[in-house]
Amino acid sequence: MKILLIQTAFIGDVILATSLIESIYKKYPSAQIDFLLRKGNENLLQEHPLLNEVLIWDKKNKYKSLFELIKKVRKSSYDAVLNLQRFGTTGLLTAFSNSKVKSGFKKNPFSWAFTHKYEHIITTDLFSPHEVERNSEVLESIGINEVARPKLYPSQSDKDKIKEFIQNDFICIAPTSVWFTKQFPLHKWIDFIEKLLLNSENNKILPQNFTIHLLGAPSDAENCQKIIDTIETKLKESNQNNLKFKVEFKIENLAGKLSLMQSAALMEHSKLVLANDSAPLHLASSVNAPVCAVFCSTVSAFGFTPLSDKSFIVETQKELDCRPCGLHGFKNCPKGHFECAESIKTEQILEVVKSIL
Template sequence: MIPNRILVIQTAFIGDVILTTSIVENLKAKFPNAQIDFLLRKGNEQLFENNPHVANLLIWDKKNDKLKNLIKVIKLVRKNKYDLLINLQRYLSTGLFSFFSKARYKVGYSQNPLSFSYNEKIPHVMSSGQHDIERNNQLIRSFTEDKAAKPKLYPTEAHYEKVKSYKTDKFITIAPASVWFTKQFPKSKWIEFLDQFQFDGNIYFVGAPGDSTLCNEIIEAASKEKCINLCGKMSLLESAALMQDAEMNYVNDSAPQHICSALNAPVTTIFCSTIPEFGFGPLSTNSRVVQTDKQLDCRPCGLHGYKNCPKGHFDCALSIDVTELNLV
């Protein structure tokens, strides 16, 4: 089958959407004349600014009138009558998009409650050593027969121009926050890292507006000069344009890690409660993973992390030697 219109569905968080761009890269390489649309949650659409491979974005507002907007997007998907629909999620809501789509050929994970409506379904297996882009690529392998492409973002000249003034001296970035507490390297450990870190360039803290307070607390407590809080002052693609040229980007197992992978930016990822074997590790050429060397029966405690350490000790993070983060 040579599809003319393709829909890719991924309504999860920023990092998941970035990794899904791997699918888009492979599809466009195989079907250069196809129109590729992408269905995602409201708030993530800026990731596709300037992406030459995505024609249209279908945006589901999940925060306001979720059900009403779900039905609205279902109707739009149904009206478009896609030749090929690829659903990368295992939840009922996205299964509804597929079920009512009128797409000629539908592919998704077998764990989706509505997978019986797929023409092709693939088991989603969290196997050791398989990265998420490889796992997702199985959904299109029967069409492309290719290895998984690297995820990719496309900052514009305007994005690079916006951050140009921050690149006059060597610099690193730190993205200290995470949606999940147990994925987040503790504030005390960031301070400890900075206090012993020998680096005479600029240190930029990046993140969302809500991360600004955390970053200010780290900066104020650390005995380090040239720390600058940029949280909330840049868009996602502006942050990507900045991180691309850093000496190193220090991140948690979260979205900034995947931004680095999509720009092949240097990255050091700190894994606390989660583990690289889940398949969400860094993909950059210059990438490192830092994690505890302490044997903990409770690690990993979950795929996504928790709001608090289930055991109360948070040893998976607190036992990490901060000198492991130093530039090599």
């Protein structure tokens, strides 16, 4: 059986889609599985041991790349094309795929040409399904009814790259997000780290020689450095006031220094990964690392929560009529107060850290 999976959205969406690779392999271990994604995300799957080929759609050369892919897909004669994307371009490709099974979501403008169509509904209902469960609906078209956990496979070179960073116990923090309203504020991360490190009878948490790794893209390096610089300033002030930090520690800015798969390899050894409602939380889940997700403007009911065996969610305890304000977040708080984030107590995150360490 030859199967093509399509997910041309963002990093987190591709990671969640790997759940289907696991389910297909379990049911059909001899199947040839290919995966189509957008240019820029290919490093996530290029060395995936269960995939035959990774197809790349170059969105900058949108239609030229699309028509080349349509030719390639038609020539490949897939038995099934499973489309997780809900936009017209991938719907067109699915419709013209020449596949016996064309499976996707009703929201796709070309779903009229699919052989199997499924609902994809995101709500704020408390017991709404996870995105992995919604995606797995399309597997029914090829006789699969089980839901697997997303999984990534860091290569040996990825593991070799991070060896120098795993000599001591550590946690990872991915403090940034593309969307302002999905990002726990930097001053809140700083307050959390300060409380974690201060020599207080109430916060004897960390072992000696502990490291905090700050993770992110190259564009996140500046904000990560701001966190480190502020903490170092506070450390000097505390020493001047005869206060002491509890442990020998270091904070390391790895933003832009590790690839996504190298970050995943690092997370696999982490005592805990702290992240916003963004791709790093799914990266942590993909290697079953303990993970705590901080939800600001979005809510867990949307179905993008962590899936690791040890998963935690921190969010405001206040009832806010404006939350959630949207599925993807905004560049600024629509109300101007950002209370969904500002009202989260850093002690809530500390309690998670205590329970893990």
